[in-house]
Amino acid sequence: MVIRYRASGAAGLCSGRRDRPGNRKLDEVVAVRALTIIRGRYADFGPTLACEKRHECHGITLSKETMCHLMTEVFDVESSYD
Template sequence: MLVTMNDHELQRFAIIQDVLNNKLKRRDATPILGLSYRHLSRMLKAFKELGVQSLAHGNRGKPSSNRISDDIKLHVLRLITERYLDFGPTLVHEKLTEVHGINLSLETLRQWMIADGLWVPHSKRKPRIIRR
């Protein structure tokens, strides 16, 4: 299994390898890692059992538990394209809340509209050139 690691985890990996290869003592490794002796022992045990995966957080690569489902997202985007195509995110948010009873954050709605090409942020709009 492929595990992506950040710099902090790579540093931990190198130090744990040194401890396992007897190049570094556990009590010398604890201040370097900023861990207690007991926690380092737990990490070494997990590293021996699971390998490099034990250094990465267990929730890495999993979707968020409070994520809005794709069905709701598609339903909302269909409503916008059918009824509220000319509206901005704020007005669409108001209409979805009042008329349809769908409560989403304004920023989530704005991001969905940008990703679907229904809204162009002000910073990405073409400047209006006024000739005199």
């Protein structure tokens, strides 16, 4: 850190990854595809079973926590329109 501070000043103390997309960001295409499958075939399933079926039948691998988050987010938005 001292070397970076001497070379770049206070700006050298910031992370070099700043203002770049993180590796944890879910690809929008994958999320939309997974949710389309869930709505069409597995709307009455819970996140765990939907996750297993989606992986088994469609080859999309997402964690059950990610699917739970996506399903909650989408279904909450849809129910607010009712």
